[in-house]
Amino acid sequence: MNLSKKQVEVLVKGCVNNDRTAQEALYKLFHADMLRVCYNYLPDKRLAKEAFNLGFLKVFQSIKDFDIKKGELGGWIRKIMIYTSIDICRSELKFNTIQLSEREETEFFISPSVLEKLFFEDILKNIRSLPFATQTVFNLSVLDGFTHKEISEQLYISEGTSRWHLSEAKKQLRALLETSAKGTDQLAERSGKAK
Incomplete structure (x- = not known):
């Protein structure tokens, strides 16, 4: 997804102005990669798709806050997808509260x-x-x-x-x-x- 700075600006501006064509272009451009991010955290396809859709809703709602000078658009969207997936994980997960100190943490080498x-x-x-x-x-x-x-x-x-x-x-x-x-x-x- 090597978009020029100008292409990103046009795409973001269109989304800020609720231009359906720009929104659809953004969605199609990042669809596969961002769905994969959600699947990394939520192997249940229903939950992953829920996170993906909710994540894109957040993207469109907050795209006016995206600053091209501070980062790359794909990275910004990825972060939203990760945090949305975490929110859903949090409601689905049951953690064992086992303590492990830093010294006990071991690195396992895979050949x-x-x-x-x-x-x-x-x-x-x-x-x-x-x-x-x-x-x-x-x-x-x-x-x-x-x-x-x-x-x-x-x-x-x-x-x-x-x-x-x-x-x-x-x-x-x-x-x-x-x-x-x-x-x-x-x-x-x-x-x-x-x-």
Whole structure:
């Protein structure tokens, strides 16, 4: 979505003036990427679409506040989609209040040899198989760069609970991804023998 500054200004101005053509163009331009953002946080398609639609409503209601000098339009819309998805997550999630100190938080290394055997869809499928609360914390931390403090403020949980969920996500993902990679190896061996 490489729009020139002038194109962005025209699009934003049209949306501010409630020009349906500009609104439709903005919607179509960001539809796929922003729906994907919502699916990252809400694997339930109904909830993801609800977040997406509510997010675009917020975009159109607040587009007059967008300042091209302060950031990129796609990033601004993405942020609205993330926060809208978090709002829906908050109402759907049940968190275990387990504390994990910073020293206990461990980094789980996933070997590049494991990752190179998997497709993006395989990795995404494994992320989506995590428990909903754990998946949400993982997405916020790893995919969108939120700190544990920011996650705790957004989800109304303690920083220790956020750390625990991230640690648990990494542990479970490592096991899932290694299992998926072994399955890919076995499939490749069988297809090699079949030739």
